[in-house]
Amino acid sequence: MRNGVLIVGGGYAGVTAALRMARKLRGTVPITLVSADDHFVERVRLHEAITSDRSISHPLAEMLAVNGVTFVHGRVASIAPGAQTATLESGQNLSYERLVLAAGTRIDTSRIVGAEHAHALDPWVTSKLRAELQSLAIRNGSVVVVGGGLTGVEAAAEIAEVHPKLSVTLVTGRQVGERLSEAAYQYLRGTLVRLGVQVRENERVAAVHPTSVETSGDAIASDLTLVAMGFRTSSVGRDAGLMVNEVDKVLVDPMLRAIGEPHIYVAGDMAKWNEPIGSPIPEGCKTAMPMAAHVADNVVASLTGGTETPFDWRDSVLCISLGRRAGVIQPMNVDGTPKSWALTGRAAAMVKEFICKGTVWSMRIERSGFPYMWPTTGRSRALAAAKG
């Protein structure tokens, strides 16, 4: 029996890759997806899960119940690229012909002094955080969100909208938001203020204490501190001896294969491609799913005698929720810079909600036989045509 394809990670990238390969291979090559979590978690909705009882997780065994796919619940402890095997923490060994790494990221708390007094927006703490926020709201307590990128902005807005009695502060070493036009930035900042968020920009956090946050300005009282200062990549690629960058992202070639390892593909937050054919590739489900679909196509091509192609993606839009009733939809240029205008307000909130729903719909659609599609620049196809 063939060893087939092994996928590590059951997030946006892993699930998309598994379903697309299953559709194309039709049970001819076994596909195994191993994930540390037995549910697919809609990470882009984590800030909603700490303020409402919205369910954001879906059983992987159910999502992956398609011809040719086996789901294994377990954490990969090590990978031996030479032997083409992965070993789980349980001791189980899994052999592969092709490996897809999609173990993603977690919120990075390592860069903050006193992180043990803070919480990160991770899937396993949502119900605890929800209960704490509810109890703090009754006592008119205070919350500080550290980090003004999109994760911090969305979390601060959601908390302030749902719990208007809480004092919510968003503190960031730069400006709030990222890669926004001036108009979108002004709207985003103004909306945070309207929701009651105290926005403290260009202020660095020195340390988190049990009841306060120490900054380069004044100390801020904080009953609950949430850290949203960027992501930390899974170390499975680095530990396997693959070429990684300074934050453990696996360096990939244009086909999304780990450099020097033709049998290992990488998709989602774990992958780092320095020379994109299209737009620069930021972390996000909006890149994880296209990369995974492309990896699936290349893996299938490599197993069936087809031709692998370079990945191409176009960053068309940045979508930000500001609570349930406002948002920003920022159209982007191909080089990753923002266009000068943006859609804002309730219409933008509706578009963002549609896009969040669309991620899960896309997986269901792929499962039903319709291929997931994404915007490209067309350069990959042009290059292939020029080569001949």
Ligand SMILES: Cc1cc2nc3c(=O)[nH]c(=O)nc-3n(C[C@H](O)[C@H](O)[C@H](O)COP(=O)(O)OP(=O)(O)OC[C@H]3O[C@@H](n4cnc5c(N)ncnc54)[C@H](O)[C@@H]3O)c2cc1C
């Ligand atoms: C609050 C918040 C809001 C966000 N909003 C947006 C947004 O609006 N738009 C956007 O594009 N992006 C957004 N993101 C980012 C987005 O969620 C990530 O970029 C996306 O989840 C990456 O997908 P992934 O499949 O690479 O990794 P993940 O979704 O992180 O999935 C990784 C999977 O790997 C598993 N795993 C990890 N280690 C192992 C191991 N050793 N063995 C086996 N399994 C393992 C995990 O259990 C998980 O199932 C947001 C993130 C957060 C936290």
